[in-house]
Amino acid sequence: MSLKTLLASVTCAVLLGSLGSAAPAGSSSSSASSLLSPSSTAWPSSGAPSSTDSAPPVFETVPPASDDPNDVAWPPSFMGTPEAIRGSLGATVIGPQNVPLDLENPDLLAPPTTDNGLVDNAKWPFSLSHNRLQTGGWARQQNINQLPAADELAGVDMRLEKGAIRELHWHTASEWAYVTKGSVQVTAVNQLGQNFVGTANQGDLWFFPAGVPHSLQATNATEDGSEFLLVFDNGSFDEDGTFLITDWLAHTPKEVIAKNFQAPISVFNELPGEELYIFPAAPPGPDSDRPESPYGEVPSPYTYAMSQMPATQLSGGSVKIVDSHTFNISKTTAVAEVTVNPGAMRELHWHPTQDEWTYFLEGNARVTVFASQGNANTFDFQGGDIGYIPASHGHYVENTGNTTLRFLEVFKTATFQDVSLSQWLALTPAAMVEDTLNLKPGDLKYLSKVKQVVVGPAPVNGTANSTYSA
Numbered sequence: 001m002s003l004k005t006l007l008a009s010v011t012c013a014v015l016l017g018s019l020g021s022a023a024p025a026g027s028s029s030s031s032a033s034s035l036l037s038p039s040s041t042a043w044p045s046s047g048a049p050s051s052t053d054s055a056p057p058v059f060e061t062v063p064p065a066s067d068d069p070n071d072v073a074w075p076p077s078f079m080g081t082p083e084a085i086r087g088s089l090g091a092t093v094i095g096p097q098n099v100p101l102d103l104e105n106p107d108l109l110a111p112p113t114t115d116n117g118l119v120d121n122a123k124w125p126f127s128l129s130h131n132r133l134q135t136g137g138w139a140r141q142q143n144i145n146q147l148p149a150a151d152e153l154a155g156v157d158m159r160l161e162k163g164a165i166r167e168l169h170w171h172t173a174s175e176w177a178y179v180t181k182g183s184v185q186v187t188a189v190n191q192l193g194q195n196f197v198g199t200a201n202q203g204d205l206w207f208f209p210a211g212v213p214h215s216l217q218a219t220n221a222t223e224d225g226s227e228f229l230l231v232f233d234n235g236s237f238d239e240d241g242t243f244l245i246t247d248w249l250a251h252t253p254k255e256v257i258a259k260n261f262q263a264p265i266s267v268f269n270e271l272p273g274e275e276l277y278i279f280p281a282a283p284p285g286p287d288s289d290r291p292e293s294p295y296g297e298v299p300s301p302y303t304y305a306m307s308q309m310p311a312t313q314l315s316g317g318s319v320k321i322v323d324s325h326t327f328n329i330s331k332t333t334a335v336a337e338v339t340v341n342p343g344a345m346r347e348l349h350w351h352p353t354q355d356e357w358t359y360f361l362e363g364n365a366r367v368t369v370f371a372s373q374g375n376a377n378t379f380d381f382q383g384g385d386i387g388y389i390p391a392s393h394g395h396y397v398e399n400t401g402n403t404t405l406r407f408l409e410v411f412k413t414a415t416f417q418d419v420s421l422s423q424w425l426a427l428t429p430a431a432m433v434e435d436t437l438n439l440k441p442g443d444l445k446y447l448s449k450v451k452q453v454v455v456g457p458a459p460v461n462g463t464a465n466s467t468y469s470a
Contacts (some may be wrong), residue, residue, distance in 0.1 A: 010287040018466075070113055077441075083109075084110055084285060105379075117374055119393075129146060132239075137225070162219070165281050167244055168214060168245040173232040174233045181226060183219040184199065187217075187419065196290075216364060233332045249268075249272075259359065319452035327423065335410050337407075337408055350393060350394045351391055353392075356387075356411060360386075360406075361406040365398065365400060365407065369395050370395065
């Protein structure tokens with residue numbers, strides 16, 4: 001044997017021997033762990049692993065999720081000073097503190113330990129929007145300037161005193177509305193000259209496709225007039241940028257206006273010199289006072305009496321769903337009006353292709369948004385708040401208060417869609433679900449093959465709520 005061959009043999013022997021001695025038992029040495037897996041050391045002498053020896057031990061992949069409690073750090077009724085503490089984590093706040101804001105957002109100041117990474121901000125309160133005050137009412141809005149993640153939909157909260165008019169106008173975006181209080185007379189004319197006059201009461205909807213001229217006037221059904229929510233199918237929509245008839249004519253030569261209407265120019269002596277936007281007026285007459293068009297009325301009404309629609313009753317609340325299948329003209333906007341009883345929740349779910357623009361009408365809610373890749377953040381909401389959840393992001397809506405939670409899920413789509421986590425699992429082969437989630441066969445009874453939508457309070461003393469049964 002040559003000297004060169006002898007040296008090579010000695011070197012190999014030394015290296016092979018070092019594999020067993022370089023790292024002591026229990027060491028996390030990367031050289032040992034990268035070369036030898038737990039199962040590779042148990043192979044039989046034949047050199048091939050047996051089915052028994054190669055079976056992965058329990059929790060070989062990842063340990064079980066933590067059982068640490070992650071309830072809301074303090075309830076809506078809490079009157080003390082909130083602190084940035086959850087269990088053994090965090091510390092007191094010793095610097096300046098906006099206590100009222102922290103009280104409303106416990107899951108931001110003291111987030112659950114399940115939160116991780118970063119999710120785009122999903123909350124905007126209308127209370128932080130600049131308000132445009134007019135004689136006869138006001139309007140405040142939310143678009144991507146206030147909530148950058150909301151690039152599909154924008155919202156406006158508008159108030160009209162009794163008789164006040166939101167003047168004749170049109171938009172580049174479609175307008176969907178929900179009446180939160182009072183009653184509104186709605187008028188419009190489509191591109192074929194067909195007209196519409198109708199009334200939307202509390203809980204009712206209206207919808208105008210982009211470009212359709214329309215106007216709104218609060219009726220005298222109540223002394224307070226009306227307030228309503230407007231949603232536009234463009235996240236950058238600006239309510240101040242609508243096309244107003246007074247603004248247009250104020251910037252058109254009066255000679256041209258007179259020629260257009262074939263009228264003396266004196267007819268337009270009192271034409272407003274700038275836009276009116278919202279202004280006071282006498283309450284409107286009955287809907288039957290509409291002018292009669294030679295082309296007839298619009299074939300599909302622009303209003304929908306959602307307030308008269310029966311809700312689907314569920315174990316934890318109720319739901320009403322309205323999309324183009326029930327409100328035919330509403331081709332770009334769908335809605336679910338959801339109520340959640342105290343202790344109940346809108347089930348874990350997601351919307352396949354549509355962002356969700358959520359408006360909280362009353363109550364207290366908690367929402368965790370899952371954005372994939374380990375990113376999940378939790379947000380708290382109260383009446384008057386807006387939530388925004390991008391398409392396919394998993395989430396739930398939990399009632400964290402002692403009163404009924406009520407909110408609207410609004411989507412830029414003709415057809416409402418959602419995917420239920422429980423239903424998905426219940427309709428997947430059982431062995432796959434058991435292996436994935438480390439569930440016992442008997443535990444699959446808690447999965448439901450039917451969407452639950454809103455599920456009741458958590459089981460008590462190990463007894464499952466009937467909501468969860470298949």
